[in-house]
Amino acid sequence: MRQAFVAALTELAGHDERIMLLTGDLGFMLLEPFARRFPGRFINVGVAEQNMVGIATGLAEAGMIPYVYSISPFAVLRPYEFIRNGPIYHRLPVRIVGAGGGFDYAHEGISHFAIEDIGVLRLQPGMTVIAPADHEQARSAIMGTWNLPGPIYYRLGKGDRTAIPGLDGKFALGRLQTVREGADLVMIAMGSIANEAAKAIGLLAQRGISCALAVVASVSPAPIADLMEVLSRFRVALTVEVHYLSGGVGSLVAEMIAEGCLPCRLVRCGVKTTPAGVTGSPAYMLQVHELTGAQLAETAVKTLQQI
Amino acid sequence: MSTQNMVTPLDIRRIILEQSKRAGVGHIGSALSIADIVAALYESALHIPDPDDPERDRFVLSKGHAALALYATCFLKGWLSEEALNTYCGDGSHLGVHPELGVAGIDFASGSLGQGLSIGTGCALAARLQHSSRRVFVLLSDAECNEGSVWEAVMFAAHHRLSNLVAIIDVNGQQAIGYTRDVLDLSPLTEKWKAFQWDVHAVDGNDAAQVKRVLESLDTAAGPPHVLVAKTVFGKGVSFMEQQIRWHYMPLSDDEYRQALVEIGVVS
Numbered sequence: 001m002r003q004a005f006v007a008a009l010t011e012l013a014g015h016d017e018r019i020m021l022l023t024g025d026l027g028f029m030l031l032e033p034f035a036r037r038f039p040g041r042f043i044n045v046g047v048a049e050q051n052m053v054g055i056a057t058g059l060a061e062a063g064m065i066p067y068v069y070s071i072s073p074f075a076v077l078r079p080y081e082f083i084r085n086g087p088i089y090h091r092l093p094v095r096i097v098g099a100g101g102g103f104d105y106a107h108e109g110i111s112h113f114a115i116e117d118i119g120v121l122r123l124q125p126g127m128t129v130i131a132p133a134d135h136e137q138a139r140s141a142i143m144g145t146w147n148l149p150g151p152i153y154y155r156l157g158k159g160d161r162t163a164i165p166g167l168d169g170k171f172a173l174g175r176l177q178t179v180r181e182g183a184d185l186v187m188i189a190m191g192s193i194a195n196e197a198a199k200a201i202g203l204l205a206q207r208g209i210s211c212a213l214a215v216v217a218s219v220s221p222a223p224i225a226d227l228m229e230v231l232s233r234f235r236v237a238l239t240v241e242v243h244y245l246s247g248g249v250g251s252l253v254a255e256m257i258a259e260g261c262l263p264c265r266l267v268r269c270g271v272k273t274t275p276a277g278v279t280g281s282p283a284y285m286l287q288v289h290e291l292t293g294a295q296l297a298e299t300a301v302k303t304l305q306q307i
Numbered sequence: 308m309s310t311q312n313m314v315t316p317l318d319i320r321r322i323i324l325e326q327s328k329r330a331g332v333g334h335i336g337s338a339l340s341i342a343d344i345v346a347a348l349y350e351s352a353l354h355i356p357d358p359d360d361p362e363r364d365r366f367v368l369s370k371g372h373a374a375l376a377l378y379a380t381c382f383l384k385g386w387l388s389e390e391a392l393n394t395y396c397g398d399g400s401h402l403g404v405h406p407e408l409g410v411a412g413i414d415f416a417s418g419s420l421g422q423g424l425s426i427g428t429g430c431a432l433a434a435r436l437q438h439s440s441r442r443v444f445v446l447l448s449d450a451e452c453n454e455g456s457v458w459e460a461v462m463f464a465a466h467h468r469l470s471n472l473v474a475i476i477d478v479n480g481q482q483a484i485g486y487t488r489d490v491l492d493l494s495p496l497t498e499k500w501k502a503f504q505w506d507v508h509a510v511d512g513n514d515a516a517q518v519k520r521v522l523e524s525l526d527t528a529a530g531p532p533h534v535l536v537a538k539t540v541f542g543k544g545v546s547f548m549e550q551q552i553r554w555h556y557m558p559l560s561d562d563e564y565r566q567a568l569v570e571i572g573v574v575s
Contacts, residue, residue: 020436040436051425051459058429061415062437063361082456085419086426090408 102242119247
């Protein structure tokens with residue numbers, strides 16, 4: 001998704017000279033196409049994410065559209081109060097671009113995990129929060145939202161190769177993308193983990209269980225009407241995300257079920273405990289947190305047996 | 308300029324005392340210490356034909372807790388009505404202890420220390436990229452320089468030679484619950500900014516004429532960014548407030564209010 005982002009932004013910047021790209025000293029072998037083509041609109045601000053967001057606030061007040069790039073926790077958590085008091089409060093078009101969703105930077109350790117980014121930004125009114133599931137959807141989301149008023153957070157997975165079957169680059173603000181229909185239960189996924197959900201659905205099909213798959217990429221504004229419609233058709237829903245159980249899509253769906261008084265059993269699949277002190281590949285980390293396709297299928301089977 | 312739009316330190320101080328007394332709120336000492344600096348800025352340095360003009364100079368009050376000095380100035384400039392000024396800290400008012408949006412003359416909301424210089428740096432960078440002669444003035448407190456993010460902006464502005472950026476530090480030597488020399492000593496402050504490659508000017512921040520002269524002497528078209536290290540007296544003009552920690556927070560009693568008005572010279 002990172003490559004898709006840079007390609008899309010470089011294209012947009014060719015049409016609109018208000019677009020700028022700031023980085024907190026990250027993006028080696030990634031941001032160069034933009035930097036080469038628009039050297040005057042690319043700035044490496046140094047390892048200083050708070051200042052980067054403050055500068056972007058000043059730039060946006062003067063009519064520019066700055067994109068600030070870093071690895072997700074550094075882009076969101078370090079300058080969180082700058083984001084709140086700057087672009088959110090002043091309603092300015094600053095774009096926070098976080099590289100890596102969940103355990104994408106697994107080997108780097110917990111400092112690099114994006115497992116609470118969605119939660120802390122979703123609770124801010126006026127903040128658009130977008131978490132694409134694959135690179136095609138990332139491109140659509142960036143091309144479709146670049147000139148929105150107000151700030152946006154893009155949570156971009158590292159992968160640029162794996163596409164979610166049936167998603168076909170679809171994206172719309174405030175909408176849910178249903179990529180597979182089903183009868184027995186629905187999985188609602190956020191981010192590239194949707195691929196594991198798709199694998200789980202294949203495994204469930206072999207056991208005669210029909211599972212639907214929906215993708216939430218427009219986290220804020222949330223696809224409220226679409227979620228209500230889907231949740232009202234199923235007795236069981238599994239939310240799937242590489243994020244703490246609080247604050248992410250699991251929380252969002254729980255809110256919908258409670259507020260809509262829907263008779264739907266919800267299981268939130270996500271990061272349940274602090275993953276500090278454990279290292280390994282992204283695949284290994286998914287295994288530890290029971291988020292692989294096989295584990296998600298098991299969770300689905302067990303849940304169906306309980307109801 | 309017509310006399311009704313004059314911004315004098317005395318009028319700013321008078322309004323600070325009147326409004327804080329009427330509203331029964333504190334932060335009086337911090338506002339009094341910047342009265343002369345704000346008067347100098349709005350009487351001379353800041354080019355603001357209209358507070359909505361996109362090509363106006365920008366002002367960031369990074370030490371947001373002194374907002375009353377800025378509201379007084381907006382009133383004196385004729386941007387804020389007396390009726391609006393009199394809502395200060397009232398229910399539903401746009402005029403809080405810290406600057407909020409929605410007030411003509413307030414470019415940025417503030418209140419969390421250490422953020423204004425970064426924003427001002429972005430404003431200055433934008434002006435350069437847009438080939439505009441806009442300038443940016445940021446007023447910080449000395450204790451605000453405890454915040455690490457201030458120094459991120461200091462490094463960036465110097466590296467990019469943002470000559471159109473002017474920082475003013477209100478060095479009143481006090482922070483919320485102690486004196487800066489006891490809490491986190493900033494000295495030598497001018498040497499620190501010099502070491503970061505800024506154009507540094509030590510001034511008497513309670514001498515509006517001197518602040519004005521220095522501001523007018525700055526080359527904002529080329530060279531490094533500028534900083535005025537402005538030595539001030541906290542609570543300046545009211546003897547019982549001067550350099551007293553408690554006046555960071557305390558509101559005025561009736562007797563104190565009467566004495567304060569006498570001391571600044573608006574009643575005898």
